[in-house]
Amino acid sequence: MVTMAHETLLVETRAGVTTITLHRPHVLNAFTATMNAELDQSLKAAERDPATRALVITGSGRGFCAGQDLSTRLEIFEAGETPHLGDGLRRNYHPLLRRMRAMPKPILGAINGVAAGAGAGLALACDLRIVSETASFVQAFVRVGLVPDAGNLYALPRMVGRGRAFELAWLAEPLAAADAVRLGLAVRAVPPDALPDAAQALAEQLARGPATAYALIKRGLYRSQETDLAEMLEYEALLQEVAAHAPDVREGLAASGEQRAPRFA
Ligand code: T3D
16 A cells, blocks of 8 residues: 655555545535645546556545635625635646546545535546435535536536526535535435445455456546547547557457456556
């Protein structure tokens, strides 16, 4: 097991799985610029690390992530200034959200508690999610007069449909874990104590899989949301050409012929 120390994160790699734990539990792991930067750096390191075949993002304590740390925002407004929130988003969130999308390795969100604001954006930017039964998703933005950001306006209508997206964004009511599963936002809900092991087991399953095929499936599924049938059929054909060149296919076919489980490199 390899463990890396950061100011705002815990990062550990075990059995092909790198787990990044947001670690500011006293504020439900709210984002600071330092946490944004450390998360981005950790994702970059995991992408390059051959020992990492799948990632888990989770939170310390009872929250997953309460979004942007708002503790200094009121002071700025009270001082008569208006912060350039768009610039902050471009600088602190967009690089890491783009990195998650481009990451060829599977990213599993282990949503251990409330995911609010940009924390919900982070959760939805994971490729798939497993949730604690005590978790919830809150589009908290309108409570402070803001607009969903950090990828939420992109992800929400695509994942739950426009009608539910309006409801979640305008009413800002918590979406409970069971409802998140019902809407397809999470694969399953487990008791809180069972979440770390359940996430590790699912991530290890992904880590044992054919890495090239997984990376190509990720590209295809995201492309599918932006394209039409004709273009997607052509893209599938292209992806399959690429997949066929990976050694995983030989191993998969050999294992199938020998009636054993494949051992993907
Ligand atoms: O600003 C920009 O750069 C633009 C970018 C915006 C992106 C965004 O994410 S905007 C949205 C920011 N997030 C929120 O508005 C959520 C704020 N938090 C809440 O609504 C609630 O805390 C929760 C619904 C998430 C959880 O409620 P609850 O009752 O379980 O916990 P709590 O008691 O409210 O919070 C526990 C502690 O965490 C508390 O501190 P204390 O009293 O124990 O010392 C609370 O102040 C702190 N905390 C929670 N959220 C944040 C926070 N501290 C700083 N920033 C937060 N976002």
